[in-house]
Amino acid sequence: MAVIEFRALTKKFGQNAAVNNLTAEVEQGRITGFFGPNGAGKSTALRCVLGLASPTSGEALIDGVHYREIKDPLRKVGAVLDSGGFNHGMTGRTSLKIVAATAGIKDARIEEVLDLVELTQAADRRTKGYSLGMKQRLSLAVALLGDPEIFVLDEPSNGLDPIGIAWLRGFLRKLADEGRSILVSSHQLAEMQHTVDDVMIINYGKLIAEGPIADVAKGRSLEEAFLQLVMPK
Amino acid sequence: MIRLMKSEYLKLLYSRTFWGLLVGTIGLAILSTAPLPYVYHDLQSRVNFGSLTNPDLVDAVYSRSAEGYIFALILGVLVMAGEFRHSTAVATFLSAPKRISVLGSKLIVAAIGGVFYMLVSTGFGFASSAIALGYYADAADPHPEVFINTLAAAAMAGAVLAILGVALGTLIRSQMVAVVSSLLWLFIIERLITLFLPDIGKYLPTSLIAGMMSIKVQGTTSTGVNISTDYLDAIPATFILIGYAAAFAALAISTSLRRDID
């Protein structure tokens, strides 16, 4: 069953189509890697899924509906975006509290997610002083707050140290094994090769490969397959 | 909506700017009142101005306690524009994708915040008035209704200006541009228009605010000094101001709020 669907999704900025007629599906209970060169349109496509950007044409659906129609979105979808920020004057815990309030999430859950992303120690410091990886962990904590069944993650490993990356890999696997579905973009192909079940590759906004990783890689490493698809001789 | 309002309330409670602006509001209320007894006393000795033995003039001192309303406007602007400045808008609209509900809760919470600013600062203004008047032994006692009237005007101004601010901050997403341009407009452009074209001027926000501040919930005594006839009455002025806020909010909903969130 498809939990996320792109239906002829097109998003133009002026004349330039950042996402160009993208049709693809993300299957339930699987980790789908979303790959493409810089500027390929990954973040734009994900922002359309999350209702932050309006498609020029086509649509992006979650469980058959638009994100904006989901009743309690935090409990359905957890998201990490490259553009999200935190109020630098507030602590990590306060930032979580503010988001949790919108979904009526209990304080105990805030402690749980802080623990999950290993940020408990820094939770009472202002986010101004957070390192890149700590901010990324806080973003992950926000995504986890509502214990959602679907995750949309834009370069979640950005800024994480090797321990964090290994932790994230295991963590995503665990979530998928629980039946949750994950759409995750990344540039770290070697790393993602061992994490994802399915892949979606786009270039210049257009889908150029889709399917289970074995079918797309065809015996090559993910990186080799990617390079040959994106830069054919 | 209740949850969203709680979230907005927490955003204010934990933001340092909110408390900074409160201090500013209080400061302005004190600065607007404390020097007045001296000024009036000094005027009286030089020109025939009336003296502090006149309770109307004493009322005029106390009624200036509600002078900090500009900070309610700034608060309103920050409530929305601040989200874009800190790029917390992404998290906000992910947790509440119906943008109009976000705007609605911000309008309500900002209005409450604006009322809070004004009631607290007006209280400080009363205190500073009382202390400053205390230096003049012959100063009259104020009419008791000046307190309730001033508090009512302060609360009204706080709510309406905060609402106006949220609408402005939604329309102009840049916090700096929104604050600076509304100050320029209120304190320079509008004053010039009012000076040269008073018939138009009285329908502009500053004059409406001045009109609104003259609201009387008790008694009909005039404050004794220059409540100019150039201003509309409190009730129509308040409604026109709310009309401005509604127009800005409608414009914001149809333009700014439709746009993509970065």
Ligand SMILES: Nc1ncnc2c1ncn2[C@@H]1O[C@H](COP(=O)(O)OP(=O)(O)OP(=O)(O)O)[C@@H](O)[C@H]1O
């Ligand atoms: N708000 C915007 N206004 C104008 N152009 C934009 C905007 N956002 C994205 N673009 C353009 O759309 C294209 C796709 O950008 P996008 O951020 O989606 O790429 P990406 O695949 O996420 O890249 P990266 O791997 O570097 O994160 C780029 O050409 C970018 O310049």
Ligand SMILES: [Mg+2]
């Ligand atoms: Mg991107």
